[in-house]
Amino acid sequence: MFLLLHRWIWRDPERCARKLFSFAETEADGGRDLVRAAELTQDPTLRRLFMVHAADEDRHAQLFRTRGSQLLRARPGRASPPLELNWVSPGERGLDDLHVHTETDAGLLAFLHLSEKAAAGHFATYVQALKGDPPTSQVFKEVLKDETFHMNYTLAQLIRVAPNGHGVILWQARLGRLWKAYLRLMSGIAGIMGAVMLTIQYFILLPPFAFLAKRAARREAPGWRQIPQDRASNMTSQF
Amino acid sequence: MKILGISAHYHDAAAALLVDGLPVAAVQEERLSRRKNDAAFPMAAIEWCLDEGNLDPDELDAVVFYERPMLKFDRILTCALRAFPHSWRSFPQAMKNTLGEKLWVRGIISSQLGVPRRKVLFCEHHHSHAAAAFLTAPVRDAAILTADGVGEWAAMTVGRASRAPGKTSINLLREIRFPHSLGMLYSTFTAYLGFTVNEGEYKVMGLASYGRPTMVDAVRKVVQRTADGAFQLDLAYFDFHTTAKRSFSAKFIDLFGPPRDPLDPIDLTSPEGQRFADCAASVQRVLEDILVETAKALHLETGLPDLCLGGGVALNGVANHRLLQESGFERIFVPPAPGDAGCALGAALYADRIHFGNPDRNFPDHPFWGPAVEAGTLTSLAQEDRLPAEELHDSLLIPRVALDLAEGRIVGWMDGALELGPRALGHRSILAAPHTVQMRDRLNRDIKHREEFRPFAPVVPLEDADRYFELPPGGKRLAKFMSGVFPVRPEWREKLAAITHVDGTARVQILEPDMAPRLYALLKTYGLLSGIPILLNTSFNLAGEPIVNRSVEGYLTFRRCGIDVLVAGQTRVTKRMQEKAA
Numbered sequence: 166m167f168l169l170l171h172r173w174i175w176r177d178p179e180r181c182a183r184k185l186f187s188f189a190e191t192e193a194d195g196g197r198d199l200v201r202a203a204e205l206t207q208d209p210t211l212r213r214l215f216m217v218h219a220a221d222e223d224r225h226a227q228l229f230r231t232r233g234s235q236l237l238r239a240r241p242g243r244a245s246p247p248l249e250l251n252w253v254s255p256g257e258r259g260l261d262d263l264h265v266h267t268e269t270d271a272g273l274l275a276f277l278h279l280s281e282k283a284a285a286g287h288f289a290t291y292v293q294a295l296k297g298d299p300p301t302s303q304v305f306k307e308v309l310k311d312e313t314f315h316m317n318y319t320l321a322q323l324i325r326v327a328p329n330g331h332g333v334i335l336w337q338a339r340l341g342r343l344w345k346a347y348l349r350l351m352s353g354i355a356g357i358m359g360a361v362m363l364t365i366q367y368f369i370l371l372p373p374f375a376f377l378a379k380r381a382a383r384r385e386a387p388g389w390r391q392i393p394q395d396r397a398s399n400m401t402s403q404f
Numbered sequence: 405m406k407i408l409g410i411s412a413h414y415h416d417a418a419a420a421l422l423v424d425g426l427p428v429a430a431v432q433e434e435r436l437s438r439r440k441n442d443a444a445f446p447m448a449a450i451e452w453c454l455d456e457g458n459l460d461p462d463e464l465d466a467v468v469f470y471e472r473p474m475l476k477f478d479r480i481l482t483c484a485l486r487a488f489p490h491s492w493r494s495f496p497q498a499m500k501n502t503l504g505e506k507l508w509v510r511g512i513i514s515s516q517l518g519v520p521r522r523k524v525l526f527c528e529h530h531h532s533h534a535a536a537a538f539l540t541a542p543v544r545d546a547a548i549l550t551a552d553g554v555g556e557w558a559a560m561t562v563g564r565a566s567r568a569p570g571k572t573s574i575n576l577l578r579e580i581r582f583p584h585s586l587g588m589l590y591s592t593f594t595a596y597l598g599f600t601v602n603e604g605e606y607k608v609m610g611l612a613s614y615g616r617p618t619m620v621d622a623v624r625k626v627v628q629r630t631a632d633g634a635f636q637l638d639l640a641y642f643d644f645h646t647t648a649k650r651s652f653s654a655k656f657i658d659l660f661g662p663p664r665d666p667l668d669p670i671d672l673t674s675p676e677g678q679r680f681a682d683c684a685a686s687v688q689r690v691l692e693d694i695l696v697e698t699a700k701a702l703h704l705e706t707g708l709p710d711l712c713l714g715g716g717v718a719l720n721g722v723a724n725h726r727l728l729q730e731s732g733f734e735r736i737f738v739p740p741a742p743g744d745a746g747c748a749l750g751a752a753l754y755a756d757r758i759h760f761g762n763p764d765r766n767f768p769d770h771p772f773w774g775p776a777v778e779a780g781t782l783t784s785l786a787q788e789d790r791l792p793a794e795e796l797h798d799s800l801l802i803p804r805v806a807l808d809l810a811e812g813r814i815v816g817w818m819d820g821a822l823e824l825g826p827r828a829l830g831h832r833s834i835l836a837a838p839h840t841v842q843m844r845d846r847l848n849r850d851i852k853h854r855e856e857f858r859p860f861a862p863v864v865p866l867e868d869a870d871r872y873f874e875l876p877p878g879g880k881r882l883a884k885f886m887s888g889v890f891p892v893r894p895e896w897r898e899k900l901a902a903i904t905h906v907d908g909t910a911r912v913q914i915l916e917p918d919m920a921p922r923l924y925a926l927l928k929t930y931g932l933l934s935g936i937p938i939l940l941n942t943s944f945n946l947a948g949e950p951i952v953n954r955s956v957e958g959y960l961t962f963r964r965c966g967i968d969v970l971v972a973g974q975t976r977v978t979k980r981m982q983e984k985a986a
Contacts (some may be wrong), residue, residue: 186667197949200964201438204956209788216963223964237667266437356500363496368489375488382486388630389578392561397576400525400759403474403510 171294178236181301185233189226196222201265202273208326211270214318218277221311232304271327275338278319285312405760406463408453409752410513411470411532412445413506415602416745418824419449420773421457422752425765429456430773430824432745434950438957441603442950445505445512446748452775461517468755470747471529473509475556477502479582487646494647525759527751529555533714533742534574536750538565539757540767541737547706548576549699552587552715552743553602559585562702565712567764572757583645584636586691586717589627592642592651593687597680598664601651609722610858612688613907614672615681622659623690633701635694672857681857692723699731709734714750718742719826721889721911728878728888735878738887740771741825749773749824770919771829771885774822774953781955782975789963793977798922805971806929809837809939813968814847816944818958819922823951827886828943829913830863830920832951832958834967836902838862838940844902847940850966853947859905861886863913863941865927872896872938873912883914902940913941 175181199219203212263276288309295302323331409420412433420430431453433446454461480498484491505512514521527535533550544567551560563576582588590608591601599607626641641659644651657663664670664680671677699711711733713724718738728736739746756762786793796804808815815835823829834851836843838860848854869875874891875883882888889911892904903910917924931937944958945951946965952958955972962970962977970977 182667193948197438200960203960204438204954212788216960220964233667234669237665359500360496363499364492367484367492367495371485371488371495375485378482378485379488387584387636388580388632388634390581392558392563392576392579394575397528397531397574397758400468400527400755401522403472403526404478 168290168293171290172297175291175294175298175301178240181298182233182236182240185229185236185301185304189229189233192222192226192229195263196220196226198263198265202268205266206270208270211274211322211326214322218315218318221315225308225311228304228307232301235300271323271331271334272338274319274323274326275331275334276341278316278323278335279338279342281312281315281319285309285316288312405465405756405762406457406459407752407756407760408450408464408467408517409470409532409748409750409755410446410450410467411744411748411751413443413509414744415441415443416743417443417446417449418741418745418748419446419453420749420752420824421453421459422749422756423457423459425756425762427749427768427773429453430749431775431822432824432950435774435822435953438950440948440950445516447516450517456775461519464517464519464523466523466525466755466760467513467517467519468525468527468751469509469513470527470532470744470751472526472556473507475528477507479554479557483583483645490646493649497648525755527754528558529747530558530561530576530579530715531574531754532747532750534561534563534565534576534712534750535754535757536739536746537712537714537718537737537742538574539572539753539764540739540749540769541710541712542766542769543710543712543735543737545708546710546712546737547699547702547708547733548574548712548714549695549702550576550714551695551717552585553591554582554585554588557581559583559587560698560715562698564706564708570763571761572764574754574758580634583639583642584634586627586635586694587715588642588644588651589637590687590691590717590720592644592656593683595651596656596660596663597684598666598668598670600666605716605719607855607858608684609688609720610855610905611670611681612684612722613859613905613909614857615678615683615685617686617689618682619660619686620689623686625659626656627690627694629694629697633697670855670857688720688722691717691720692726695723696726696730699727699733703732710737711735712737714739714742714746716743718887721887722909724882724888725876725879725890728882729876733878735881736887738882738885739825740823740827740829740885742887743826745825769884771823771825771827772821772831772920773824776821777818777973778955779973780975782959782970782972782977785956785959786975786977791977791980793975795974796976797974798925801971801974801976802922802925802929804976805969806926806933808969809835809926809930810933812837812843814851814966816958816962816967816970817923817926818944818952818955818970818972819920822953825885826943827913828941828951829885830915830923830941832944832953833863833923833941834944835926836940836942837934838900838903838938839934839936841901843940846966847902847942851946852942857906859909859911860903860940860942861911861913862900862903862938863915863923863927864938865924865931866914866916868931868937869912869914872900872936873910875914880914883912884916884919886911886913888912896936899936900938903938 196219199215203215206212288305292302292305407422411418417433421428431449433449434442436448484495510524513524530550534548548563558579559582560580561576565574594604594608595601626638641656643653783793817833817835819831889909892910897904927937943951
């Protein structure tokens with residue numbers, strides 16, 4: 166069922182191309198996060214590994230971009246951009262927030278390990294779903310190889326930097342991801358509720374004010390407007 | 405007095421600290437957070453400025469925000485009402501966006517810094533631009549012209565300013581109000597041409613050189629002159645005032661044709677690519693015409709020889725060149741950070757000189773107010789990777805780097821304090837020999853990953869500039885902070901192929917010896933080796949990243965791209981041969 170859904174999502178070449186471009190952006194962002202992590206860590210081994218990882222992410226971005234461009238160039242005609250459905254088929258860290266500067270080395274490694282693991286799962290599904298499109302499937306296969314290395318090195322390094330507490334840190338990272346997912350969901354719901362309330366207010370409360378504002382706008386002469394010389398003098402005012 | 409200026413929440417958040425009327429520190433948040441165009445409340449920048457000034461927040465006499473949030477909210481709400489009912493989609497988003505944080509600036513500053521609310525002041529957006537342009541310029545009296553997307557209500561202002569003994573004044577006389585905005589006009593075309601707004605405007609300017617202004621009449625349909633010499637946008641062609649999703653309307657597409665898909669590369673050999681280039685050339689021409697006519701009128705009105713130019717539109721070097729040639733002003737002063745980042749400094753200066761009435765001080769005429777390069781860090785980083793690093797005195801280092809450049813190596817150059825503003829002016833630069841197209845292509849391919857139509861800029865010593873570039877009177881001042889685009893003399897274009905744009909121009913930086921003495925010495929030494937004392941100077945960053953700040957950022961950038969040599973302070977690091985081959 167899940168595979169069928171993904172086959173449907175990836176079937177449209179235009180959508181496929183746009184998703185690949187959005188993956189490319191995510192990978193490039195991930196690469197920048199890893200460079201930031203390399204800048205911040207005091208551990209030379211981690212710095213080197215983060216840089217290798219960042220280079221991989223940049224290469225993935227390039228792979229996705231190249232394949233996306235090929236698909237776009239091959240499309241028969243220009244259509245309006247289709248729905249990308251990114252919530253259903255996320256990229257590597259598409260749904261995860263990473264604040265590198267607030268993480269410890271161990272916390273960051275745990276986060277990376279879990280997100281690489283999740284991404285490997287997603288990408289394995291995409292390889293299956295894209296059997297009808299071997300070149301795109303091959304891109305995911307190549308990326309998947311690196312994901313395995315990333316999963317392994319992040320776990321090995323986590324064990325090295327936190328030999329006694331790595332299990333706890335991994336659980337904390339799992340719970341952190343869960344908490345962030347909860348927050349994202351709740352803020353999404355709050356956002357929808359807020360938008361609905363404001364839209365209702367817009368149509369119920371605003372019309373008379375809109376009428377007045379439009380009338381005032383019509384009376385406004387175009388062009389230059391004099392600036393009252395005392396306007397800037399009161400610096401305590403926010404108006 | 406100790407005054408902190410802050411800009412935040414839209415783009416280019418920054419902080420600047422003034423002590424007794426002179427700047428102590430100023431930095432953009434993005435340079436510290438490493439998130440390009442970071443608009444968040446600039447806590448890291450504030451903390452760094454206070455550390456640099458050895459101050460606690462409670463020692464500050466005032467904290468000045470660069471615009472008036474309530475007045476801005478007034479504009480957002482009024483525009484939503486005026487666009488009723490078409491604004492129904494954007495209204496909830498605009499309200500959530502504004503009511504969430506942007507409206508409560510006094511409370512945020514007060515709580516984050518722990519300063520009393522009475523110490524928090526507000527300077528109007530365009531007054532901040534005007535102060536950043538005038539109070540940093542070495543001039544007694546000047547006309548003022550500011551133009552950007554929008555501040556609170558104003559999108560363009562004109563006025564005059566003076567530094568009479570004991571009394572400094574900045575009088576903005578007239579304004580053009582949103583939605584009639586040159587910045588929004590240019591941004592709309594930026595979006596239409598498939599570039600990111602507030603980021604891709606440079607690309608439109610670069611692309612314009614490849615086109616012919618064949619669509620000027622169409623552009624003049626969407627932006628019309630008014631009887632009093634101002635302009636107004638025909639809002640039927642725009643959507644930016646009704647929705648945040650798209651800035652141009654269906655009528656705009658009817659007039660100019662289908663927009664470029666950002667995912668499609670621009671092929672300048674195709675008719676479609678040429679149409680986009682012509683479109684860029686046309687909007688560039690109309691923008692220049694409006695600016696020139698506005699400045700001409702201002703020159704006639706004020707009779708002053710000098711013009712201070714502020715706001716994001718002042719980053720348009722091609723327009724600045726025309727302003728200098730055609731407006732009647734003898735000199736034009738554009739600060740190194742004419743956009744919103746510079747407003748942090750402008751707001752603090754405005755409060756100091758005008759609100760508190762402190763005496764005028766001569767402002768140091770350079771852009772280097774950020775964190776300095778740390779000594780020693782680069783060597784230890786290079787040792788981690790077993791890369792050859794050497795600490796050298798300048799008498800050895802400068803000739804060595806000049807030789808690197810002459811032999812075709814690309815050099816990452818970090819020296820002293822970080823620049824404020826979008827341009828690398830010699831302290832965080834990538835330097836290269838400017839002579840061949842191959843060098844330009846190599847930089848684009850291996851380092852900057854930019855579109856091929858975007859030019860690279862040169863840096864030249866002051867006394868050599870006239871030999872290589874056609875500089876009108878006043879051109880040297882405009883080129884001090886890379887604010888003007890000038891023709892390369894025809895006889896040098898072939899030998900300066902990496903920095904000569906397709907139309908024979910270059911956005912030259914003219915370097916005075918006291919502004920960046922080590923870069924100046926490098927230019928001179930390179931001149932002795934190559935015969936031409938000019939280097940290609942581009943900002944030290946990779947695509948999508950802010951300009952590097954600390955040595956570690958420079959080092960890791962060097963490791964990730966095709967830069968051959970890195971110099972930070974007195975340390976020179978090179979890549980191993982096998983790495984370069986890889």
